[in-house]
Amino acid sequence: MNEILQYVNVTTSYNAVPVVHDVSFSLGEGEILGIVGESGSGKSTLLKAAMGLLGAGGVVTSGDIWYRGKNLPDLSEEELRRLSGAEIAMVFQQAGASFCPVRRVGAQLYEAVTAHDAISEAEFTDRAAELLHKLRFEDASRILESYPFELSGGMMQRVGIAAAILMNPSVLLADEPTSALDVSVQKQAVEEMCLIRELYHTSIVIVTHNIGVVRAMADRVIVMKEGRIVESGGTRDVLENPAREYTKKLMAAVPKLRLRRGA
Amino acid sequence: MTTPILQVQNLKKIFTRNGQSDFLAVDGVSFDVAPGECVGLIGESGSGKSTVANMIARLLNPTGGQIFLDGEDVTKTDVRAVCRKVQMIFQSPQESFDPRRTLGDGIGESLLTAGEPASETAEEVARLLEAVGLSSDFMCRYPHEVSGGQCQRAAIARALAIEPKLLLCDEATSALDVTVQAEIVSLLSHLMRGHGMACLFICHDIALAQSFCDRILVMYRGKIVEEGLPDEVIQSPKQEYTKMLIDSVL
Structure with missing residues (x-):
């Protein structure tokens, strides 16, 4: 598998206090990698470091983050802005909160797309409707014509995930994209991301504290503690036969549904 | 029954x-x-x-x-x-404490409501903190100075004060x-x-x-x-x- 994103000995600090220590991992093309x-x-x-979003006081102090021959921490703000959304997209916990409340969803997405691409509004509407349709939204045109408050939180989150891949990026960085959702909507959002990978071969990094989400969608998983990787490997191997004490403790703390009598 | x-x-x-x-x-x-x-x-x-x-x-x-x-x-x-x-414990413990007062103050207020004499509050707060697994040092901490889990323990202590x-x-x-x-x-x-x-x-x-x-x-x-x-x-x-x-x- 070709690697599309590579973290090499990355250390980051906030106000000179290191928070991530010497972390290395890579994301393969079309792979879904979970970070728990x-x-x-x-x-x-880790995700913010790639996109220059560490904020005031936050800095990558050493190491490289390679994306297609470019070291992301070395890029200028302008270069990063060009990549952002078009090639590497991000989704956050509250995608609904990234929308302006007084403008229609479709108009806002069109504006975001025109920042990268000169397309007409009609062409955009077709593209967006087709995408939503492929991602199994029931009424694409109604969603595009709605104001954010007219859609439920779960629907807005699903729309936010779909919006992130409007430009067909190669990489989707998802930071707790399902954590604010009810279980039923959470499942839909997970299925949506799996479908995105299937349809568009998008490589996805999903950061979550929800082990169930990682089990349902990730090919590989990285377990982090206090800024270091404690364990990594195939999802099934790590979650079912954890090698490290910390991973064992983490897995033991996850409430499990007893579906059969005596199970 | x-x-x-x-x-x-x-x-x-x-x-x-x-x-x-x-x-x-x-x-x-x-x-x-x-x-x-x-x-x-x-x-x-x-x-x-x-x-x-x-x-x-x-x-x-x-x-x-x-x-x-x-x-x-x-x-x-x-x-x-x-x-x-009845006492209630909420999802965001940090938001259920007054940000300008210590955890000890918050728990103490609950004790006063329960009718505990003011002279014995400090001792009782320490006992309640111990019951939820926190040392008495936490009495002097502010909500933003503790982790979410520690703050939730303090919120439980505050609820327990009322019995x-x-x-x-x-x-x-x-x-x-x-x-x-x-x-x-x-x-x-x-x-x-x-x-x-x-x-x-x-x-x-x-x-x-x-x-x-x-x-x-x-x-x-x-x-x-x-x-x-x-x-x-x-x-x-x-x-x-x-x-x-x-x-x-x-």
Whole structure:
């Protein structure tokens, strides 16, 4: 498998305090990689480091993040902005909150697309409707014509995920994209991301504290603790036969549904 | 048969939006909680779970129906008297403490409400903190200086100060990491046994409700659609909605 994103000995700090220590991993083309760990383990920081989103005081102090021959931390703001959305897209926990409340969903998505691509509104509407249709949304045109508050939180999150791949990016970085959702919508969002990979061969990194989500969609998983990788490997291997004490403790803490009598 | 600590009968809540149609958030809900019993209330966002809890704690007035706490009609009881029997634990502990006062102040205030003499507050706060697994140093900390799990422990200490008969946990562990959630759940179950407290445990994590609760109520669109022993409800659900909910667990 070709690697599309490579983290090499990445260390990041906030206000000179290191939070991620010497982390290396790679994402294969068309692969879904899960990153799990507790709050504060540095999982979101890894995604933000790639996109220059560490904020004031946050910096990649050493190491490289390679994407198609470019070292992302070395790129200028302008170069990153060109990649962002078009080649590497991000989805956050509250995708609905990234929308302006007083403008229709479709108009906002059109604006985002025209930042990269000169297309007409009619052409955009066709493209967006086709995408939503492929991702099994029932009423694409109604969604595009709605204001964000007219759609449920779960629907907005699904729309946010779909919107992230409007430009057909090669990589989708998803930071807790299902954590604010009810179980039934969570399942739909997970299925949507799997479908995106299937249809568009998008490589996905999903950061979550939800082990069930990772089990349902990731090919490989990385377990993080206190800014370091404690374990990584195939999802089934890591979750079912964890080698490290910490991973064992994490797995033991996950409530499991007893579906059969005496199970 | 012992008298239930909580009896909810045909409870209704209608939210009226300005000039718009009314929204029926809770639609004829009835259930009991026995002393020392832990009852799980599960269902999706917007199903009315928190509205039920808020009415029991008198944070909201019901539109219809009745709530009896220890045999007394809650809507006809003084709010302070209700607070002495019911304490609530919320999803975001940091937001339930005054950011400008220490955790010790917050817990101390609860003690004063319970009628504890002011001279003994500090000692009692230390004892309560110890009961939830925190050292007495936490007395002087502010909510933003502690982790989410530590703050939730302090919120439990504050609730315990009153020695309530019923704890209302509204997504009390949903914002916590699984390892911390496991600690808090085991703390709650230890405290419930020790104090004979009953608990209404609202959560959307079905597996957690199954492992922690004695009985489960499933809410959907303002109604209780199914109830029973956890294994019964989860292993042989009768309603389509419950089946769908269980099938969605990843």
